[in-house]
Amino acid sequence: MIKALEYFIEILKGGLITCRHFMVNMVFHILRVLGLKTRRKGAVTIQYPEEKKEIAPRHRSLHRLMRREDGKPRCVSCLLCVTVCPSECIYVEASEDPDPEVQKVPAKFTIDLSRCCFCGFCVEACPEDAIRMDTAKVEIADYTRKDLIFDLDKLLR
C-alpha cells in the first residue's frame, strides 16, 4: 500500500516535470511574441531553410580540388585517394605533363557523390594537399544520379 503511494507520488513528480517544461517554455514564447528579447529561447529548434546552423570548420562537406599558382590542378595522379577510398567512388585517369617537375596530371578526375560516404580518407591520403573537403556545401542533393557525378571541372571550381 505504501509502495503504491510512493509510485503515485513519483508519477505526480513526472507530471510536474513536463508541466514545468511547458510553463517555462510558454513564458519564453510569450515574451518573444510580445517583442521582448530574452537570452534564452522557448525552443531549441533551428527553423532549417530560413535559419541554418553554422558549419564547423572541420566539417567534411563537398570536395574540391586545389590549384597550383599557375592555375593547373595540384593533383599528380598518384592514385592514393583511389586506393584508400572505401566506397570506391573516385576515378582518376593520368596523363603526362610536359613539366619534368610534375610529370603526371589527371586527365579525368571524377567523384561519384551518390556513392561517397564522406569519410575524408582521400583528404588524409593526398600527399600534395590537392583535395580538400572544406567547401561548407552540404545541400548537394539532386534529381538524377548523373548530376551527382562530379568531374574535374566541377571539382576545381
Added chain:
Amino acid sequence: MDVLIGIIKIVCALVWFLTLTLYLTWLERKESAVIQDRIGANRANIFGLRLIGLFQPFADAIKMIFKEDFVPPFANKFLHTLAPFLSFFFVAITIAAVPFGDRLEIGGRTINLQILDFDAGLLFILAMLSLGIYGIIISGWASRNRFTLLGSMRGAAQLISYEVALGLSLIGVIMVYPSLRLQTIVAFQGENLLGWIPKWGVLFQPLGFLVFFFAALAETKRVPFDLPEGESEIIGFFTEYGGLKWGLFMMTDFMEIIVISCLVTTLFFGGWQVPWMSADGFHFPWGGTWLLPHGIVVLFQLLAFNLKVFFFCWLQILIRWTYPRFRYDQLMDLGWKVLIPLSLVNIIGTGIVMGILK
C-alpha cells in the same frame, strides 16, 4: 419556433464540438512540442500567412479527404465501412446532454443552453460512451485480420473493465447530488460553503474524482492506456483503415477527450458556474457586489465552462505526453484491484458521512 431554436442549438453545439476537436489535434502537436522544447507544426499557411500553424488541422483534413478510401479485399465491406461511423456517432451524440450554460432569456423566451435537458442526462452520456465499444469490436472483426481482431479484443476488455470503475465512481456523486439531471447537478454546485468556498463536487468527492478521472483516461484509449491502439509497436484495431475513416477513429479519440473534460467539469468542477456569481452578477464574499446584465452573465458562464473544458483537455494531453504505456497485466491490475475497490470505498465512505451529517 421551438424546433428552429432546437436546430440552432444542435448546429452551434456540433460546430463548437468539431472545431474544438480539430484544434485539439493542433493543441496536441503544439503542446507536445513545447513540453519537449520544440516548436511544432508551423508550416501550413494560406498565402504565406502562417499564424503559428493554426491552418494545420485544415491541411490535415484536406489530405485525409483526398487519400484513397481503401477497403481490403478480404474485409467485410459493409461492417468495415460502418465501424468508424458508429464510433464517431456514439461520441458525437453525447454533446446533446452537455450543459453549456444556464437559461438564456431573449425576447420573453427562455432558452436552455443544453440541447436536450432530460432527467437521465448523466446516464445517457455514460451509455453512449460505452456503446462506442461497438465501433472498436466491429472494426477489428470486419477487417478480418488476426492482429486487428486481437487489438479490438484488448480494447473491449480494457473498456469493459474501466467502465465498471467509471460507473461505480459516479455513484458517490449521485448520492451527493439529488439528481441525475446535469443542469440540477450544476445548479447544486452554485452555492457556497461557509460563505466563500464554491461548492464544487470535487470538495465532496475527491476520491470519486480521482477514480473517475483515471477510468475516463482509460476510456479515451490514449497513451498511458493505449493498448487497443498501440501505434508504436503492438498492432491496434484500426490497422486496416486509411484516409478519412482512419481520421474518424482519430477524431473519436479527441472527441472523447472533450466529452470527458465536459463530464469532469460538470460533475466535479461546477460546470458553467463562475465562483461567487449568481443570476444577477457577482457577490464577493468580502462584501462587494458587481451587478451585471443578464446577457453578460450568460456570457461569463459560457466562458467559464469553456475555460474549464480547455483546462482538462490540456491536462489530458499533458498526461498523454508524460507517461509511458501500461503493461497489460498492470492495466488490468489498476482497473480491477485498485480503481474498483477505491470506488467501493468511496461509496461506503460517502454513505457513512452522509448518514452522520443527516
